[in-house]
Amino acid sequence: MKIVIPGGSGQVGTMLARAFQKRGDEVVVLSRHPQPAPWRTASWDGKYPGAWAHEMDGADAVIHLSGRTVNCRYTPQHRKEILESRTLTTLAVGQAIAAAACPPKVWLNASTATLYRHSIDKPQDEFTGELGGNEPGVPETWGFSVGIGLQWEAALTAIPTPATRKIALRTSMVMSPDKDGVFDVLLGLVRHGLGGTQGPGTQYLSWIHDQDFVRAAQFLIENDEVSGPVNICAPNPIPNQDFMRAIRLANGTQMGLPASKWMLEVGAVFLRTETELILKSRRVLPAVLQQAGFEFIFPEWPSAAQNLVRRWRNLQG
Structure with a gap:
């Protein structure tokens, strides 16, 4: 298969490119700043169809991943960059696919699970989940993130x-x-004794192990019956306090200092980021994946954390 990955030079794109190439697929990564890689890379501006557009012709699948990091303060300039890096690139990919003589059979486009409301009371899936943005008492920035997802x-x-x-x-x-x-x-926080509960600790965290992420992408490419929104997450979201405890146990760390909400708010200012990444409760379920027959290798966080800690140590030598 030929797999084209626009915006695929980041961590997630590299993860996918590595996996697809390993199984013998032809991989082409489109990047604004191409770097030497084990797969073929091509330049694109992420705004308009150019010479890169011919890569779509005859491709089997496109996985579009472009998007400026949201790990920043939501200043007006950053908000503009976050939005345009997602919407303009998606439109450019769509134009190139529409113009292809032999278009790809499937187009996977990045989106976000933060579309769903701040939810501690019940899980959110693709069929019954409630979109966020209007929850009483939540920061305005959370509504901004939902709006970005909808426009994306x-x-x-x-x-x-x-x-x-x-x-x-x-x-x-x-x-x-x-x-x-x-x-x-x-894990760095845990290793330095700072990996305790963050905020109230009751807020849920939706996650997915990297191996299941890659397998889910491959599954969706090959399953012709699935289209539309798909939640890419493990089937067992977990409260923050339990999530951090599992990392400590996997690392053999006995204690971790907690961080209260006000501490996180102050720290976010100094680190030039937003607390939404930690404090918003994302209790999301992968109903479409599971109904289509996808089976997770790591459905539970404790075993996933143990695997990740072991592999992290191996990478450190």
Whole structure:
């Protein structure tokens, strides 16, 4: 198969490119700043169809992952960059696919599980989940994130591609042992004695093990019956206090200092980020994946954390 990955030079894109190439697929990564890689890379501006558009012609699948990091303060300039890096690139990919003589059979486009409301009381899936943005008492920035997700998915459906199946990947936090990833940061807190409960601890965290993430992408490419929004997450979201405890146990760490909400707010200012990534309760379930027959290798966080800690240590030598 030929797999084209626009915006695939980051951690998640590299993870997918590595896996697809390992199984013998032809991989092409589109990047604004191409770097030497074991697979083929090509340059694109992420705004308009250019010379890169011919890569879509004859491809079997496209996995579009572009998007400026949300790990920043939501200043007006950053908000503009976050939105346009998602919507303009998605529209450009759609235009290239629509113009292809032999378009790809399937287009997986990144989206976000933060579309769902702040939910502690009940799980949110693709069929009965409630979109967020209007919850009473939550920060305005949370509504901004939901709006970004909605506009992102609207860009995916804006350009007709009748020969190409479309899937919006409503992805939760992808946990891998790679440097500077979410798990690497959390494990670093644990290793330095700071990996206690964050905020109230009752807020849920939706996650997916990196191996299941890759397998889910492969499954969706090969399953012709699935289209539309798909939650990419493990079937067992877990409260923050239990999530952090599992990392401590996997690492053999006895204690971790907790961080209260006000401490997180102050820390977020100094780190130039937002507390939404920690404090919003994401209790999301992968109903579409499971109904389609996908089986998780790591459905429970404690065993996933043990695997990730072991692999992280191996990467450290």
